[in-house]
Amino acid sequence: MKSRHLPHPDLVLFNGKIRTFAADGSTCEALACAGGRIVATGTSDDIRRLAGPDTQSVDLKGRTTIPGLTDTHVHLSEKGTAEMELVDCRDFYTGVHSISDIVERLARRAAESPKGSWIVAHGSPMQDFRLQDKRFPNSHDLDRALPDHLVSVSFGAHITIGNTLALAAAKITRDTPDPAGGHITRDPQTGEPTGELHERAQLILKKVAPDFNYLQLKDGIVFALNQCLERGVTTVHDIVRYAEPVRAYQELYKEGRMHARVSILPRVIESMIESKSLIELGLITGFGNDWLRIGGVKMSIDGGITGRNACFYDPYEDDEHNHGIIRIQQDELDETVRKCHEAGLRCCVHAIGDRAFDMALDAYENAVQKSPRKDHRHRIEHMGNWLSTQERMDRMVRSGIIAIPNIAIGYYVGDAILDCVGEKRLTKAFPFRTLLKNGVIIAGGSDSPGYWPVDPLRDIAACVSRKMRWGDVWVPEERISVSEAFAMHTTTAAYVGFEENDKGTLEVGKLADIAVLAEDPFEIQPERIKDLKVEMTLVGGEVKYQA
Numbered sequence: 001m002k003s004r005h006l007p008h009p010d011l012v013l014f015n016g017k018i019r020t021f022a023a024d025g026s027t028c029e030a031l032a033c034a035g036g037r038i039v040a041t042g043t044s045d046d047i048r049r050l051a052g053p054d055t056q057s058v059d060l061k062g063r064t065t066i067p068g069l070t071d072t073h074v075h076l077s078e079k080g081t082a083e084m085e086l087v088d089c090r091d092f093y094t095g096v097h098s099i100s101d102i103v104e105r106l107a108r109r110a111a112e113s114p115k116g117s118w119i120v121a122h123g124s125p126m127q128d129f130r131l132q133d134k135r136f137p138n139s140h141d142l143d144r145a146l147p148d149h150l151v152s153v154s155f156g157a158h159i160t161i162g163n164t165l166a167l168a169a170a171k172i173t174r175d176t177p178d179p180a181g182g183h184i185t186r187d188p189q190t191g192e193p194t195g196e197l198h199e200r201a202q203l204i205l206k207k208v209a210p211d212f213n214y215l216q217l218k219d220g221i222v223f224a225l226n227q228c229l230e231r232g233v234t235t236v237h238d239i240v241r242y243a244e245p246v247r248a249y250q251e252l253y254k255e256g257r258m259h260a261r262v263s264i265l266p267r268v269i270e271s272m273i274e275s276k277s278l279i280e281l282g283l284i285t286g287f288g289n290d291w292l293r294i295g296g297v298k299m300s301i302d303g304g305i306t307g308r309n310a311c312f313y314d315p316y317e318d319d320e321h322n323h324g325i326i327r328i329q330q331d332e333l334d335e336t337v338r339k340c341h342e343a344g345l346r347c348c349v350h351a352i353g354d355r356a357f358d359m360a361l362d363a364y365e366n367a368v369q370k371s372p373r374k375d376h377r378h379r380i381e382h383m384g385n386w387l388s389t390q391e392r393m394d395r396m397v398r399s400g401i402i403a404i405p406n407i408a409i410g411y412y413v414g415d416a417i418l419d420c421v422g423e424k425r426l427t428k429a430f431p432f433r434t435l436l437k438n439g440v441i442i443a444g445g446s447d448s449p450g451y452w453p454v455d456p457l458r459d460i461a462a463c464v465s466r467k468m469r470w471g472d473v474w475v476p477e478e479r480i481s482v483s484e485a486f487a488m489h490t491t492t493a494a495y496v497g498f499e500e501n502d503k504g505t506l507e508v509g510k511l512a513d514i515a516v517l518a519e520d521p522f523e524i525q526p527e528r529i530k531d532l533k534v535e536m537t538l539v540g541g542e543v544k545y546q547a
């Protein structure tokens with residue numbers, strides 16, 4: 001038995017198959033927690049003997065128990081309220097298969113909402129391809145079931161559909177010109193708007209639709225964090241763009257309503273937060289406590305892939321004039337990265353296309369050469385999804401840059417990405433075996449919620465089985481083992497959070513962040529790991545979720 005000499009523990013877990021994820025690969029039957037940390041591990045008999053009259057005892061009944069999981073890239077505070085409030089028409093979350101399924105869900109909400117009020121819903125990106133109807137609903141589809149409400153349904157970030165009353169409220173008519181950077185779809189016969197608004201045209205509708213208030217923002221964060229716990233997630237790295245979520249997190253912590261841990265990554269360009277303010281305040285990575293801390297700063301070089309805005313050297317397959325967009329020029333990127341690097345702020349640079357990868361690597365090499373600093377742990381968000389050439393991998397390793405790939409993107413929309421990026425650039429999609437072999441550090445981030453749920457077990461299953469939601473077993477030679485895939489959400493993720501002394505394994509001295517699973521993920525078919533039930537999640541030695 002390994003233990004610290006302390007009074008009675010607060011909690012003992014016994015009779016389990018506790019996979020510690022320690023470097024020696026050990027398992028144990030039982031562990032004890034006190035003050036939020038693990039104070040002893042060993043056999044059930046040894047650990048139960050430590051229990052005093054006030055100790056809570058949990059019989060694991062032989063179930064497999066693992067360290068709490070981490071998702072290193074989420075937009076949780078930004079999307080949490082929508083998760084809670086909006087009518088859910090997303091096929092990646094629900095059983096929606098057709099326009100009539102969507103309309104039925106909207107009508108159900110309308111039945112409990114006063115006439116003349118707004119019904120706001122969200123669908124999934126590119127859902128038109130997957131709906132039985134092979135198209136998005138139009139305003140007439142929505143009007144038929146909801147003639148007395150204003151309806152707005154968004155499908156991903158690029159398309160929103162309004163019904164007739166909503167279009168009228170936004171004053172969108174046949175005479176409304178397309179705004180710059182946006183497009184109002186019109187009936188080719190009549191010239192009337194069909195309800196489908198693209199890109200910046202969505203803003204005309206969104207401006208008149210109701211927005212969430214601060215209390216809803218806070219409730220949404222609580223809701224989304226609790227959903228994380230249901231999948232065994234005890235830590236997330238959350239990207240924030242303005243002050244309210246940061247304030248909300250601090251208040252929720254004080255109010256005792258934060259049940260999972262958060263590292264915040266303030267976005268500093270195209271954001272309400274400037275790197276200058278953080279640097280002037282003297283904040284460095286790690287500021288905060290075990291529940292809430294600053295994990296670094298985020299910036300985005302190019303756009304997203306679903307809107308064909310990720311920036312590649314070669315154009316998109318289906319649009320020979322489109323290479324995507326660059327949002328930060330190289331000199332601004334270099335300067336921002338260097339200043340943050342020198343100030344002790346870890347950088348997380350979003351780069352999806354290969355041109356953006358190289359810009360990110362240039363900026364990091366420039367900063368590291370000018371001001372050598374060990375242990376900066378800078379990251380490239382979405383690196384490791386594709387186009388990880390030998391040269392890029394070598395540069396990553398040489399400068400100590402971490403890759404944060406997102407297998408969830410491949411799992412959900414890999415087929416659509418194959419269409420627009422093309423087979424040739426994706427022959428080595430999600431090359432995790434190759435990345436690990438070359439010594440590139442990789443940790444898992446899902447970019448959820450919103451498009452799909454936070455669920456590392458799903459991502460782990462995809463890393464091991466390579467079975468995608470759309471049917472293919474994609475690049476099976478890049479499979480990694482179950483323990484390598486779990487490392488992306490435990491030990492390596494803890495390192496990425498500068499928290500390897502506190503998280504990632506179930507060892508004496510570590511935080512008691514623990515997930516109890518219905519089955520052993522190491523002993524079932526890899527594909528089934530995604531369906532594994534999480535039966536209990538503990539954070540800091542307290543049961544925060546129980547199935």
Ligand SMILES: [Zn+2]
Pocket residue numbers: 073074075239447
């Ligand atoms: Zn993201």
